[in-house]
Amino acid sequence: MRVAGKALRLTVFIGDGDTWGREPVWREIVRRARAAGLAGASVFQGVEGYGTHHRGRRRRFLPPSKDLPVAVVIVDAEDSIRGFLPQIDEIVPSGLVTLDPVEVLIHCVADRHDVAH
DSSP: OEEEEEEEEEEEEEETTOEETTEEHHHHHHHHHHHTTOSOEEEEEOSEEOOTTOOOEEOOSSSOOSSOEEEEEEEEOHHHHHHHHHHHHHHOSSOEEEEEEEEEEEEOOSOGGGSOO
16 A cells, blocks of 8 residues: 655754653653654654754763754644644754655555565
8 A cells, every 4th residue: 555645744853861851852752742643753863963052962982972962753744743833842942843845655554464474
């Protein structure tokens, strides 16, 4: 089965040291995205980067760096993503939020039991 269409990609760039309560901000974003019924969310941790303060962060063997860059990526229909933005405003203390129009092409199997192993 192939599903295709226009969508919006929300990417939130934060530091892995950013917290919401006792949890990492990235985890709270994913939790809220799931609760909002968004199609899915992925979290990617960078190995090096810098932000608005131009302080570089890099993964080191010993000790591990604090505040490595993290990107949370969510793709869904434009109205769903735009409706979710107030949640991002509430929980992201500082970071970069981007919105990009994307074309979605998904190849998936309708029923896993139909797949030959």
